[in-house]
Amino acid sequence: xxxxxxxxxxxxxxxxxxxxxxxxxxxxxxxxxxxxxxxxxxxxxxxxxxxxxxxxxxxxxxxxxxxxxxxxxxxxxxxxxxxxxxxxxxxxxxxxxxxxxxxxxxxxxxxxxxxxxxxxxxxxxxxxxxxxxxxxxxxxxxxxxxxxxxxxxxxxxxxxxxxxxxxxxxxxxxxxxxxxxxxxxxxxxxxxxxxxxxxxxxxxxxxxxxxxxxxxxxxxxxxxxxxxxxxxxxxxxxxxxxxxxxxxxxxxxxxxxxxxxxxxxxxxxxxxxxxxxxxxxxxxxxxxxxxxxxxxxxxxxxxxxxxxxxxxxxxxxxxxxxxxxxxxxxxxxxxxxxxxxxxxxxxxxxxxxxxxxxxxxxxxxxxxxxxxxxxxxxxxxxxxxxxxxxxxxxxxxxxxxxxxxxxxxxxxxxxxxxxxxxxxxxxxx
Numbered sequence: 236x237x238x239x240x241x242x243x244x245x246x247x248x249x250x251x252x253x254x255x256x257x258x259x260x261x262x263x264x265x266x267x268x269x270x271x272x273x274x275x276x277x278x279x280x281x282x283x284x285x286x287x288x289x290x291x292x293x294x295x296x297x298x299x300x301x302x303x304x305x306x307x308x309x310x311x312x313x314x315x316x317x318x319x320x321x322x323x324x325x326x327x328x329x330x331x332x333x334x335x336x337x338x339x340x341x342x343x344x345x346x347x348x349x350x351x352x353x354x355x356x357x358x359x360x361x362x363x364x365x366x367x368x369x370x371x372x373x374x375x376x377x378x379x380x381x382x383x384x385x386x387x388x389x390x391x392x393x394x395x396x397x398x399x400x401x402x403x404x405x406x407x408x409x410x411x412x413x414x415x416x417x418x419x420x421x422x423x424x425x426x427x428x429x430x431x432x433x434x435x436x437x438x439x440x441x442x443x444x445x446x447x448x449x450x451x452x453x454x455x456x457x458x459x460x461x462x463x464x465x466x467x468x469x470x471x472x473x474x475x476x477x478x479x480x481x482x483x484x485x486x487x488x489x490x491x492x493x494x495x496x497x498x499x500x501x502x503x504x505x506x507x508x509x510x511x512x513x514x515x516x517x518x519x520x521x522x523x524x525x526x527x528x529x530x531x532x533x534x535x536x537x538x539x540x541x542x543x544x545x546x547x548x549x550x551x552x553x554x555x556x557x558x559x560x561x562x563x564x565x566x567x568x569x570x571x572x573x574x575x576x577x578x579x580x581x582x583x584x585x586x587x588x589x590x591x592x593x594x595x596x597x598x599x600x601x602x603x604x605x606x607x608x609x610x611x612x613x614x615x616x617x618x619x620x621x622x623x624x625x626x627x628x629x630x631x632x633x634x635x636x637x638x639x640x641x642x643x644x645x646x647x648x649x650x651x652x653x654x655x656x657x658x659x660x661x662x663x664x
Contacts, residue, residue, distance in 0.1 A: 237263050237264075238644065239261055241277075242287065245258050245260060247610040247611065248291065250596075255270070258273065259271050259273055262616045262639070262642055263642075266642065270612065289621050291594070291620070292608055293607070293639070295353075295593060295597035295601070296353045297484075297507050299354060300356065301562070302334060302338045302341070302398075303562035303563075304341070304567070305566045307515070308525045308564060309525060321396060321397035331362075339377065342378060345569075348635060350571050352379040352380075352598070352601075354422070354601055355381070356386070358384060361418035361419065364380075364384050368419075379607065380421075381421040383424040384420045385400055387412065387415070387423070388401055389402055389446075392426050402453070405449055408452045416460050421462075422465055423453065425482065426467045427477050427482075428443055428468050431512075431516055432530065432563075440469055441468065441540075447480050468482075471492065474491070475495060477504075484504060485506050485507065487509050487537070488506050490543050491544045491548070504553075506548045507555075508542075509558050510542065511577065512563035512564075513538035515534070516537075518538075523659055565660065569650045572633050575589050578593075615640075618637075618638070620635070621636060
């Protein structure tokens with residue numbers, strides 16, 4: 236198909252983007268053909284009248300757990316034994332088929348909410364890459380997926396035995412990287428520290444679980460095989476261990492210091508800021524989050540650390556990307572727009588800087604900026620349109636008028652929403 240998007244305002248996603256009026260965006264197949272001046276011949280194109288809407292690159296979410304819904308708990312309870320649950324689920328083919336269908340359904344929800352590229356960072360077995368392949372072959376509708384498949388943890392580590400394997404030595408870590416590589420991922424994910432949901436002591440989230448020698452071995456093996464490494468890290472010690480031993484992206488982050496910033500720069504690593512998962516623990520009343528008191532205190536520590544790390548990295552010129560850790564409690568597959576609002580609110584970024592981060596900036600960090608992330612001739616036709624001006628109010632991204640991914644157009648996309656969860660989240664915007 237050939238499309239011509241007319242009568243709208245274009246934000247191209249580049250770092251110095253300015254509103255472009257009087258332009259027509261031409262699509263030929265799965266590519267952006269040109270950003271041309273109005274008045275050119277549109278013969279042979281299906282004209283899409285934007286009716287004054289704003290046209291942007293499709294959003295890119297760099298931190299997604301695709302197989303989980305994000306539905307919050309209904310009562311206070313101790314953390315689930317995910318390892319035992321996973322052992323039970325993984326033995327049943329019918330259950331695994333259901334999990335794959337849910338994974339595909341959540342991927343479609345991501346797309347219909349305006350997210351045209353996701354990077355998954357630990358999922359159930361190889362479900363993420365299998366759904367990715369179904370989407371790439373046209374069997375399923377969904378966004379572009381960069382999949383990590385199963386992550387690597389250590390015994391007693393973050394999500395060990397469920398969405399992450401357990402490596403007890405450097406040799407085992409190398410073997411696990413090779414085993415995961417055989418499932419066809421696009422990157423490797425490590426669980427270096429603990430997190431809010433599995434912290435065992437009050438005031439000590441992000442305890443270092445993975446020894447430096449295991450981090451180093453996993454990174455060396457991944458890099459040898461041509462994969463970048465993303466790592467879950469939620470403490471200053473964990474950030475230093477991650478950067479010293481070869482991690483390419485630090486997911487979440489923690490309170491920084493001069494040494495951490497020096498290591499980011501020296502290693503050429505990036506930070507992926509994730510405010511959405513910590514906010515409900517940090518800010519909600521316990522009666523609203525249904526979290527244990529220890530999780531509220533530790534959630535606040537993590538949220539403050541994520542924000543401080545991202546703010547200093549931005550100031551010091553360290554690449555900062557954006558993800559919302561979707562799949563965690565209260566973080567839903569259609570709510571990536573909230574992460575953009577938090578990025579602006581808590582980091583002091585402008586709307587333009589925020590949109591750049593969620594589009595071309597994220598594409599650069601993921602190594603796909605030659606393919607997507609901006610509205611430029613030759614790039615993949617990944618576009619969204621919204622009625623209002625996102626430079627004035629990022630929350631207009633809540634309602635998407637249309638989505639296009641790889642030239643495939645979805646008009647008036649709609650997703651099923653959790654209204655009670657949205658109403659609660661709206662209180663803390």
